Amino acid sequence: MSDSRPHHLFSFGTLRDPKVQKTLFGHEVPSSPASLAGHTTRTLKITDPDVIAASGLDVHLILERKLGSVVEGAVLHLTDEELAAADDYEVDDYARRRVVLASGESAWAYLDAKPLRPAARIVIVGDSIAYGRCDPEGGWAARLAASHIAENESANRLFNLAIPGTTLVAVSEQTPALLPPRLPDTLLLAAGINDSAVPLATPDTDGLSDILHGLDALSTTAHAHNARLVVLGPIWLDEERTGDYEGLRFTLDRALTLRETLRTWCTDHHVDFVDMWEPLRDRPDLLVDGIHPTPEGHQALYEHLAG
Missing domain, CATH: 3.10.490.10 (Gamma-glutamyl cyclotransferase-like)
Known part of the structure; x- marks a missing residue:
């Protein structure tokens, strides 16, 4: 041996x-x-x-x-x-x-290998894009909820706990208390663009440095509930239109760094990573303000995730 x-x-x-x-x-x-x-x-x-x-x-x-x-x-x-x-x-x-x-x-x-196919009770955590901002129909998460519950109304559930403006670190701190009553088997983490943003008031702040700690914490939380952690990467953004948004600066370079950080961590820890970049790549018409998808953009994200 x-x-x-x-x-x-x-x-x-x-x-x-x-x-x-x-x-x-x-x-x-x-x-x-x-x-x-x-x-x-x-x-x-x-x-x-x-x-x-x-x-x-x-x-x-x-x-x-x-x-x-x-x-x-x-x-x-x-x-x-x-x-x-x-x-x-x-x-x-x-x-x-x-x-x-x-x-x-x-x-x-x-x-x-397709993490959502065997799921029954899904919890989504994330930011305004997962929340469905700029889409009266509730974004990609609402579309996923409708199709998921329609497959088996008696057993399938989806709980969208996304909060606009949040970060991965904040999500990792808030999520443990939210899971027990929902009995999740799948934790869908929409690691949004806020994690790559540079605060204009403190431009030297590197929010990316805290991401690994947040991922470790969320992995531990999911495992404690025997739930499968699925990490969604950031979506493509139109840097020419984002400007300085609510005290934050968003750039393609930082978003790409976030994308690879998440992908590498997931590979190293045998956690599912779903790349959400490509559906909106080079499609500024599918973004309202350079960051948030239009209803058509959310539909494209849903089709990519559910495919």
Whole structure:
């Protein structure tokens, strides 16, 4: 065995099969029974011939959120090399993310690679763009709420807790108290443009320096509720029209820095990142004031997020 650190991986499907383990790892791996609350499973058609050859099946299972349900499985105890082999085995429909087992133990699990597809109870936190400012219909978040609830009115919920003018640091401080009564399984963080703004009164202030602390705090908060954190990157802005906005200065350079900071943190922490930049890129006609989308702009953002 390797001397690398141990990893705990919750398996509810073919990775528990001794035949699959011998194919991937060269031997059976230590495991123990475990269960994952708040989830159910659905079938997934597999087309990768190597995965089919290893498992002997062309239909695998994938997790979905369902309040009150439990998925039974096992925790596999893996080395670095074995975890990497498991990653290679799972097809692109899966993404490895952190979950909290019924025992309270934290473990890896392979979830749906499209984070909103398995969601049932979604909480949105963010700023005025997530709030829906400049759109009487409530912005992209209201459109997402309508389509999400229509899929399953009895089980699906969406709570938009976005606050105009807020920052990621403020959101990280306010969110813990807001989540318990809403029983979220997905925390959608719209990390808005305010986090990249330069205050005109204190131009040397670097708000970007606090972002990593806010992300760490929100990740901890989401994990405490066994909710999946999904980070939305900033939207494109029209710097020629933003000017000095309510005591703040917005620039493309700072927004792009925020975008890459978020993307890098999400990659390093195995957290979902959804890039919201491209739908409005070089489309000043979809922005009211260079920052806030028009109703058509919100529709474009919704289609990108829901696609």
